[in-house]
Every structure is written in structure tokens, then in C-alpha cells.
Amino acid sequence: MDILIPGRVLSKDLLTSESFDCYDAFGHGIFQRRLLVLCTLAAFLTNAHGYALKLISKDVEYWCKQPATSNISEVAWRNAVVPEGTYGRSSRCYLYELPEDPNNTEAIPCQEWEYGDERERMSIVSEWNLVCERRLLKAAITAVHNAGASFFPFAAGPIADSIGRMPVLLTAIALFTVSTVIGCLHTSFVIYTTIKFFASGSVSVVGCLTVVSLFEVTTHENRPLHILFSITLGIILSDLWYVAFVPFELGWKLKQAIFLLPTALSPLYLCIVDESPRWLVATDQMESAEAVMLAAAEDNHFLYEHTASVIHKLKNEIARNAQRLPAIDEDMLVGCSIQRRAFVMCLSYFSVMFTAFIATYTPMNLNDYWVYPMSFAINLIACTIMCLLITKITMLALMTVWFSLLGTLQCLSSIAGGLELTIMTEALIVVSKALYFSGGVLCFVYVLELFPTAVRGTAACWLYACGRLGAVAAFIAVALQQIGRRDVAFAFAGLLLFTSIIAQRALPRATTVECAKEEAKRRYDMSHRSMEHMKRSLDSRVQYSTRSKASHETSRLSMTPRARHLSVSQYGD
Numbered sequence: 420m421d422i423l424i425p426g427r428v429l430s431k432d433l434l435t436s437e438s439f440d441c442y443d444a445f446g447h448g449i450f451q452r453r454l455l456v457l458c459t460l461a462a463f464l465t466n467a468h469g470y471a472l473k474l475i476s477k478d479v480e481y482w483c484k485q486p487a488t489s490n491i492s493e494v495a496w497r498n499a500v501v502p503e504g505t506y507g508r509s510s511r512c513y514l515y516e517l518p519e520d521p522n523n524t525e526a527i528p529c530q531e532w533e534y535g536d537e538r539e540r541m542s543i544v545s546e547w548n549l550v551c552e553r554r555l556l557k558a559a560i561t562a563v564h565n566a567g568a569s570f571f572p573f574a575a576g577p578i579a580d581s582i583g584r585m586p587v588l589l590t591a592i593a594l595f596t597v598s599t600v601i602g603c604l605h606t607s608f609v610i611y612t613t614i615k616f617f618a619s620g621s622v623s624v625v626g627c628l629t630v631v632s633l634f635e636v637t638t639h640e641n642r643p644l645h646i647l648f649s650i651t652l653g654i655i656l657s658d659l660w661y662v663a664f665v666p667f668e669l670g671w672k673l674k675q676a677i678f679l680l681p682t683a684l685s686p687l688y689l690c691i692v693d694e695s696p697r698w699l700v701a702t703d704q705m706e707s708a709e710a711v712m713l714a715a716a717e718d719n720h721f722l723y724e725h726t727a728s729v730i731h732k733l734k735n736e737i738a739r740n741a742q743r744l745p746a747i748d749e750d751m752l753v754g755c756s757i758q759r760r761a762f763v764m765c766l767s768y769f770s771v772m773f774t775a776f777i778a779t780y781t782p783m784n785l786n787d788y789w790v791y792p793m794s795f796a797i798n799l800i801a802c803t804i805m806c807l808l809i810t811k812i813t814m815l816a817l818m819t820v821w822f823s824l825l826g827t828l829q830c831l832s833s834i835a836g837g838l839e840l841t842i843m844t845e846a847l848i849v850v851s852k853a854l855y856f857s858g859g860v861l862c863f864v865y866v867l868e869l870f871p872t873a874v875r876g877t878a879a880c881w882l883y884a885c886g887r888l889g890a891v892a893a894f895i896a897v898a899l900q901q902i903g904r905r906d907v908a909f910a911f912a913g914l915l916l917f918t919s920i921i922a923q924r925a926l927p928r929a930t931t932v933e934c935a936k937e938e939a940k941r942r943y944d945m946s947h948r949s950m951e952h953m954k955r956s957l958d959s960r961v962q963y964s965t966r967s968k969a970s971h972e973t974s975r976l977s978m979t980p981r982a983r984h985l986s987v988s989q990y991g992d
Contacts, residue, residue: 434871437872455649458629460684472615481511560615564616565890584635584698588628591624594621631876635696642864647864655802695711705730757874766915775890805817818861818923826913830909895908
């Protein structure tokens with residue numbers, strides 16, 4: 420909770436942990452690549468758990484169950500007994516109170532249902548009768564999933580900043596693995612929904628803290644690109660994994676178990692993850708930080724002398740900064756407080772996730788067999804463009820461009836929805852769903868760069884939690900859909916995105932790391948220009964010396980015959 424209390428934030432050394440580049444401390448190599456793989460796995464598992472419910476809860480054909488005492492045929496029951504619903508279709512949620520009495524028109528809600536062929540019994544919809552009025556129970560599972568994904572990161576972030584990334588991460592992995600196994604074994608609605616709360620929350624913590632850990636050991640030059648690449652790759656792989664499983668007709672328990680089988684890779688964290696050396700420096704645990712840095716240097720085949728030199732400098736820096744706190748940290752936060760940064764970024768991520776789930780909750784008539792490839796292609800192109808631009812311009816500028824694009828798409832979707840241009844509306848929804856992934860990842864990367872190590876875990880986890888609250892708030896789209904005003908939901912999403920753009924004006928134009936990169940580039944350019952000037956000066960001096968020597972030699976040679984002639988003349992006289 421330190422992020423909410425300025426006094427507690429400024430009582431910490433916020434500068435020392437940001438004063439070194441990991442490339443100078445232990446290089447770049449296998450130590451970072453292992454975490455890069457784990458970050459991809461974490462993004463895959465986080466997204467896959469969101470897909471799991473969708474995979475096992477597909478809609479099925481159903482109708483009111485025929486009472487055991489009824490003596491009419493099933494065909495007669497379905498075609499004649501069940502009352503007519505809207506659009507001339509038979510109602511699937513009501514039946515006549517006295518079906519055998521042709522004069523009875525009193526309709527009552529169904530208490531039991533029958534479902535289509537055996538193939539369609541492979542869904543929790545038929546397992547738990549999630550139809551008609553009970554359809555809200557399906558929405559309740561989704562709400563519980565998002566509630567867990569919001570609550571756990573909100574609690575885990577401050578703890579990770581207090582006791583370390585590794586203890587919280589390993590605890591979340593254990594809880595996530597156990598809850599996933601239980602969720603695949605039990606068939607009770609109450610138990611499954613409860614377990615979903617813990618599974619979604621713990622996997623969200625794993626995802627957030629894995630990204631934070633990777634960020635804190637990656638070199639300044641590679642930070643944004645590596646985070647963006649690993650998260651995007653994990654999301655894309657989970658999308659492909661989901662699409663591959665959709666056609667298979669299996670029991671929902673078996674299908675879910677196979678789909679979540681990559682969870683078995685979670686124990687890899689026990690073998691690979693170390694405590695973040697940057698966090699250890701931020702909390703003045705230099706002995707532990709030194710041990711982790713030396714181990715990383717060994718993995719990367721980096722010279723111990725360079726690592727020892729950086730550690731020595733950090734110890735001296737900590738000693739100097741201890742005499743100057745909190746004044747130097749106030750300088751670090753000039754123009755924009757940590758609290759303001761947190762509010763703006765949480766609003767921005769809330770807007771992105773709200774927009775994404777507005778599109779997700781909107782039913783479409785388009786065929787999934789071409790929607791998924793189209794969405795995948797757009798997402799891949801968008802991520803490629805972002806990877807190219809993220810190293811060319813500041814992340815704030817890139818985020819403004821991305822939010823403007825998403826906001827424009829929402830406005831167009833609202834107009835198309837209001838005019839009932841169904842095909843155009845659904846095409847815009849597909850594009851928005853593809854672009855929101857990269858926009859959300861960009862927000863996450865920017866937050867990691869925007870906040871110092873001492874509060875980075877809190878900032879990252881709270882950002883994710885606010886995004887999940889946006890997913891819950893997007894249920895407004897379901898209510899508006901019922902009254903035929905989904906265009907209002909799109910308009911509100913666009914308003915949130917443009918409001919976020921205005922709020923982002925309060926953020927610093929460049930993060931601390933971006934400023935450090937610019938300063939390093941400026942020093943390199945100045946050094947390069949100085950070297951070029953020295954080379955030109957040296958070359959000109961060499962050329963001048965050569966010309967002077969040649970001139971002197973020419974003068975000497977030209978004077979020799981004359982001197983010889985004068986000498987002969989003198990002797991002759």
C-alpha cells in the first residue's frame with residue numbers, strides 16, 4: 420500500500436535500484452532467456468484459463484423435459500405442446516401447465532430440460548442446466564473468474580514489494596496448480612465456481628510477477644521489446660491452442676483437463692526463478708543481490724570483475740543516498756506524483772479491457788472459421804508494427820496513437836450499430852478485439868518503466884486488477900444488448916478511451932529509462948563526434964607534417980647544386 424502514502428514512498432531509496440543497467444552488471448544471455456520463456460508460458464496460461472470456460476460452455480440445443488407421466492410422443496411434445504415463443508419459434512423455457520389439455524393455455528417455467536444428441540451433452544450448459552433463467556449462472560462463473568483475477572493481484576502486489584517477488588510467485592504457482600487440478604476433477608457447480616476464483620486469481624499473480632521479474636533483469640535496451648514479444652507470443656499461442664481444441668467433441672472434464680495440461684510446466688519456476696536483484700538492491704539486501712548477480716554473470720559467461728565493480732558502485736551509491744533521502748527522490752518525481760501516475764494508468768487499462776470485453780460480450784453472426792484467422796492476422800500485424808515503433812518513439816506517444824485508433828473504432832462501431840449496419844459493426848468488432856491485445860500489453864510495459872522498483876510490483880498488479888474490473892463492468896453490454904442499444908456500449912467505450920488520452924497528458928513525456936537511453940545516446944554521439952574531430956585533427960596534422968617535410972626536402976635538394984656551384988666558383992677565383 421506504499422504507493423498510496425507519499426511519505427512512505429519517499430522514505431525509500433528509489434534511485435539506486437534504477438542507477439545501473441543489467442548489461443553492465445551481469446550481461447545478457449541465458450539468464451534472461453530462461454525468464455523470457457517463463458514469461459511466455461505465464462501469458463499463455465493466463466489467457467488459456469480465460470478460454471477454458473468458453474471452451475466447455477458452448478450453447479446446446481434444448482427444450483422443456485417431457486414429464487414421466489405424459490403419454491404423448493416426443494415429436495408431438497416438441498411441436499405442439501410447447502408454447503410459441505418470439506419470431507414463431509417454440510419456447511424452450513416455458514410449457515403448458517396441463518400439456519394434455521388442448522384448452523389449457525396457462526404457461527409455466529420449465530423445471531427440467533432435455534438436450535440434443537450425445538455430442539451436445541459435452542458442455543457444462545447441459546451438465547448444470549445453464550439455460551433460460553439459469554443462464555445467469557454461466558455469467559456468474561465469468562464474473563467470479565474476473566473477480567478472482569482482480570482480488571488476488573490487488574493483494575499480491577504490495578506483498579511482493581515488501582517481502583520479494585519470489586515468495587509470492589512460488590506461493591501463487593502452488594495455489595494455481597492445486598486449484599487447476601481440483602477444477603478438472605470436480606463436477607459440482609459450487610465447487611467449480613469457487614475453484615475458478617482461486618485459479619484465475621493465482622494465475623493472474625503468476626503472470627504479473629513473472630513479467631515484473633523479467634523486466635527487472637533485462638537490459639535497458641531490450642526491456643520494452645522483450646516484454647512485448649513474450650506476452651504477445653504467449654497470447655497468440657493460447658489463441659491457436661484454443662482454436663485447435665474447438666472442433667474436438669470430448670467430455671467437458673476431459674476436454675478441460677487436456678486443454679489446461681500445460682499447467683504441468685509450472686514446476687519449471689522452482690528450478691529457474693531467482694529473486695530479482697534489482698528489488699534486492701532497492702531493499703538494501705546487498706549480500707543477496709551480490710549472490711544473484713554473480714550467479715547470473717556465471718550463466719551469461721560475464722566477467723566477474725565487471726560484476727564486482729558494479730556491486731561496489733551500488734554499495735557506495737546506497738551509502739551516499741542514505742544521507743540525502745527524501746530530497747533526491749522528490750527530484751525523481753518532479754512534475755508527476757506516483758499516485759497520479761497510478762490513477763492515470765489504471766484508468767487507461769480499465770478502458771482498454773472494458774473495450775475488449777464489450778466486443779467479447781457482443782454476439783455476432785460471423786463464422787468463427789474465418790473470424791479467428793482474420794483476428795489472428797490483424798493481431799500479428801499490429802504487434803509487428805508496435806515492435807518496430809516501440810524502439811523508435813516514446814511509449815507515451817505510441818500509447819496515444821493506439822488509444823486514438825481504438826477510440827475511433829469504437830465510435831465507428833457505435834454509428835454502425837445505431838444504423839443497424841450489422842456486417843460493418845461485426846467487422847469493426849473483430850478489428851477492435853485484435854488490437855486490444857497489443858494495446859493492453861503496451862500499457863503494461865509502460866507501467867513497468869514508469870514506476871521505480873520499490874513500488875513496481877504494486878503498480879503492475881493493481882493495473883491488471885483494474886483491467887479485470889473493466890471486464891466485469893463490460894457486462895453492461897449484455898444489458899444494453901437486451902434492449903437493442905449495443906451502440907450505447909460502444910459509444911461509452913470510445914468515451915473512456917478518449918478520456919484516457921486526455922488523462923495521459925499528465926504523464927511524463929519520457930520514462931526514466933527512456934531518458935537514460937537518450938542520455939546514453941547523446942553521450943555516445945558526443946563521444947563519436949569528438950573522436951571524429953580528433954581523427955580529422957590528427958589526419959590534418961599528419962598531412963601538414965608530411966607536406967612540410969616534403970617541402971623541406973625539396974628545398975634542400977634544390978639548394979645543393981647551387982651551393983656546389985658557389986663552392987667551385989670560390990675555389991676557382
